[in-house]
Amino acid sequence: MEGRVSLEFRIVLLAAWAALCFLAFPIFVAAPVSLTPERFLSFPKGEISWGHYEAFLTSDRWLASIGRSALIGAISSAVAVIVGTTAAIGLWRISSRATEYLRAMILAPMIIPPIISALAFYRLWGQLGWLDSYFGVILAHSILAMPYVVITVSASLANLDMRLEQAARGMGASMWQTVTRVIIPNIKVGIASGAIFAFIVSWDEIVVTLFIARRAVITLPRMIWDGIRDNVDPTVAVCATLLVLITILVLSIQLILPNRKLPKSNG
Amino acid sequence: MTDSVQPSPTGAAVAALRPVRSGAGRTWRSQGPYWAILSPLLIILAMFYFAPILEVLWLSFSDPELGFGNYERIVTSDAVLRVFGTTARICAATTVLAVLIGYLIAYAMMHVGPRHRTWMLAFVLIPFWISVLVRAFAWLVLLRTDGPLNDLLVSLGIVSEPLHLVRNELGVVIGMTHYMIPYAVLPILANLQGIDSRLVLAARGLGASARKSFYRVYLPLSVPGIVGAGILVFIFSLGFFVTPAILGGGKTVMVAEFVSIQIMQIAKWGMGAMIAAVLLATVVLMLVVVGRFINLKEMLGAR
Numbered sequence: 001m002e003g004r005v006s007l008e009f010r011i012v013l014l015a016a017w018a019a020l021c022f023l024a025f026p027i028f029v030a031a032p033v034s035l036t037p038e039r040f041l042s043f044p045k046g047e048i049s050w051g052h053y054e055a056f057l058t059s060d061r062w063l064a065s066i067g068r069s070a071l072i073g074a075i076s077s078a079v080a081v082i083v084g085t086t087a088a089i090g091l092w093r094i095s096s097r098a099t100e101y102l103r104a105m106i107l108a109p110m111i112i113p114p115i116i117s118a119l120a121f122y123r124l125w126g127q128l129g130w131l132d133s134y135f136g137v138i139l140a141h142s143i144l145a146m147p148y149v150v151i152t153v154s155a156s157l158a159n160l161d162m163r164l165e166q167a168a169r170g171m172g173a174s175m176w177q178t179v180t181r182v183i184i185p186n187i188k189v190g191i192a193s194g195a196i197f198a199f200i201v202s203w204d205e206i207v208v209t210l211f212i213a214r215r216a217v218i219t220l221p222r223m224i225w226d227g228i229r230d231n232v233d234p235t236v237a238v239c240a241t242l243l244v245l246i247t248i249l250v251l252s253i254q255l256i257l258p259n260r261k262l263p264k265s266n267g
Numbered sequence: 268m269t270d271s272v273q274p275s276p277t278g279a280a281v282a283a284l285r286p287v288r289s290g291a292g293r294t295w296r297s298q299g300p301y302w303a304i305l306s307p308l309l310i311i312l313a314m315f316y317f318a319p320i321l322e323v324l325w326l327s328f329s330d331p332e333l334g335f336g337n338y339e340r341i342v343t344s345d346a347v348l349r350v351f352g353t354t355a356r357i358c359a360a361t362t363v364l365a366v367l368i369g370y371l372i373a374y375a376m377m378h379v380g381p382r383h384r385t386w387m388l389a390f391v392l393i394p395f396w397i398s399v400l401v402r403a404f405a406w407l408v409l410l411r412t413d414g415p416l417n418d419l420l421v422s423l424g425i426v427s428e429p430l431h432l433v434r435n436e437l438g439v440v441i442g443m444t445h446y447m448i449p450y451a452v453l454p455i456l457a458n459l460q461g462i463d464s465r466l467v468l469a470a471r472g473l474g475a476s477a478r479k480s481f482y483r484v485y486l487p488l489s490v491p492g493i494v495g496a497g498i499l500v501f502i503f504s505l506g507f508f509v510t511p512a513i514l515g516g517g518k519t520v521m522v523a524e525f526v527s528i529q530i531m532q533i534a535k536w537g538m539g540a541m542i543a544a545v546l547l548a549t550v551v552l553m554l555v556v557v558g559r560f561i562n563l564k565e566m567l568g569a570r
Contacts, residue, residue: 033408042413
C-alpha cells in the first residue's frame with residue numbers, strides 16, 4: 001500500500017474522484033443561473049445581469065419568508081433543546097433496559113418517512129385547529145428536531161463520568177443544582193450542536209410544512225418549492241446561490257478554526 | 268435492533284459503569300426526578316406524534332368503511348400497483364448505483380494517505396450540507412432538455428438531439444443516487460476499516476494476483492458493509508418525496524407523492540393511509556433486518 005501504486009488503483013482513484021465531483025456538482029449550478037439576464041431559467045450566454053438579485057433583495061415575500069423561517073427555526077430549536085436535553089439527561093441517569101427501548105422510540109420522528117409524519121400532523125392539527133398557524137408549525141418542527149438533540153446531548157453525556165452526578169448528590173446538592181451546575185456545564189458542546197442541528201432541521205423542513213401550512217405561514221423552503229414547481233422564476237436560483245454561499249462560509253470557518261488551535265497544541 | 272445496540276462503544280461504557288451504579292443504590296427516590304425530566308418529551312411524542320400516527324394507521328382500516336377494502340386495492344388497483352412498481356424500480360436502481368459508487372469511493376479512501384482521505388471525506392459530506400430543495404433545483408436546471416448538459420452533448424456531436432434526462436424515472440434516479448451516495452459510503456467505510464489488511468497481503472504473499480486477492484479475500488469480507496449500506500439506502504429511498512416530486516415532473520410518482528395526492532387533492536384518507544401503512548411497515552421491517560448487519564445506533568448517532 002505504501003508507494004506501490006498500480007495502474008489499476010490509479011484508475012480506481014480517478015473514478016472515485018469523478019464520483020466525488022459528481023457529489024459537489026450541484027453547488028456550481030445555481031450561481032450561473034442566478035446571473036442570467038433572461039426572465040426564465042437558463043444559463044447566461046455572454047452577458048450577465050444582477051437583476052434577479054435586485055428582485056430577490058427587494059421582494060417582500062422572499063425577505064419575509066427568510067425572517068419567518070429564522071424565527072420558526074429559533075423557537076423550534078429552543079423548544080427541542082430544552083425538552084431534548086432534559087430527556088437525554090433522564091435517559092442517561094436512569095439507563096436501564098426500559099430506557100434502551102425508549103431511546104429507539106424517541107428516534108422515531110427522525111427515522112419514520114417524513115410523509116407519514118406529515119399525514120399525522122395534518123390529521124391532528126386539523127382537528128385541533130392548528131393548521132396554518134405559527135404554533136402548529138413550531139410544535140411540529142420541534143418534535144421533528146428533538147431526536148437530533150437527544151442524540152448529540154447523549155453523545156456528550158456518554159463521556160461524562162456518572163460518579164460526578166453521584167458525588168454532587170451525595171454532598172447534598174439538589175437535583176436542580178446537580179443538573180444546572182454539574183451536568184449542563186459539562187455537556188455544553190452537545191447542547192450547542194444539538195441546537196444547531198435542530199435549527200437546520202426546521203430551516204430545511206418542507207414535507208411536513210407543505211401539509212400543515214398554507215398561506216399564513218410561508219417558510220423559505222416553501223417559497224423555493226413554489227418557485228421550482230411554477231418553474232418560471234430565476235429568483236429561486238438567487239436564493240439557492242445565497243444558501244450555498246452561506247453553507248460554504250460556515251463550513252470554511254469551521255475548517256479554519258481547529259487549524260488555528262493546532263499550532264498552539266503542538267508548539 | 269437490540270442486537271446492534273449491544274456491541275456499540277456507548278453500550279460498553281454503560282455496561283462498565285453498571286457496578287458503580289448499583290453500588291449507589293437504584294432506588295425510586297434517586298431515579299424518580301430523572302423520570303420526571305424525561306417525561307415531557309415522552310408525553311409530547313405520545314400525544315402529538317404517536318397518537319396521530321396510530322389514528323392514520325387506523326384510518327386505513329376504517330375509511331371509507333370498516334374492513335380491508337383499502338388493502339384489497341394493492342392487488343386490484345392498477346394505479347396502486349403502478350406506484351408500487353415505480354417505487355420499487357427507482358429504489359432498486361438508486362440502491363445499486365449508490366452502493367457501487369459508494370464502494371468505489373470508500374475503497375479508494377482506504378488506500379490513500381490520511382490527508383488525502385480527509386479531503387475525500389469532506390467531498391462525501393458536501394451533499395449533507397446543502398438543502399435537498401437546492402440540490403433538486405440544480406439537477407432540474409442541469410438536466411433539462413434545453414439545459415447545459417444537453418447543449419454540451421449536442422454541440423460535441425455525441426447525440427444528435429437532446430436526451431430526456433429529467434421529468435422521468437432517469438431524472439429521479441440521478442437525483443436520488445446523488446442524495447444517497449454519502450449514506451452508502453459511511454457504512455461501507457466503517458466495514459472496510461474493520462478488515463485486517465494483512466489478510467490481503469497474505470493472499471498476495473501466497474501468490475494470488477492483486478485482482479484475485481481482491482475478489483477472493485477483500486470483497487467477501489466487505490459483504491456485510493455492502494448489504495448493510497444497500498438496505499439502508501433502500502429504506503431511505505422508499506419514503507422520498509421532494510426529489511421525485513421535482514425531478515419526476517408529475518409523471519413519475521413514488522409512494523410518498525401518491526399519498527400526498529390522495530390526501531391533499533382528492534381527500535381519500537383511507538387510500539392514503541393504507542399506502543402510508545404499507546410504507547411504514549416496510550421501513551420498520553427492513554430496519555429490523557438491517558440491524559443485524561450494521562450498528563444502527565452508530566450510523567444514526569455518529570455525527
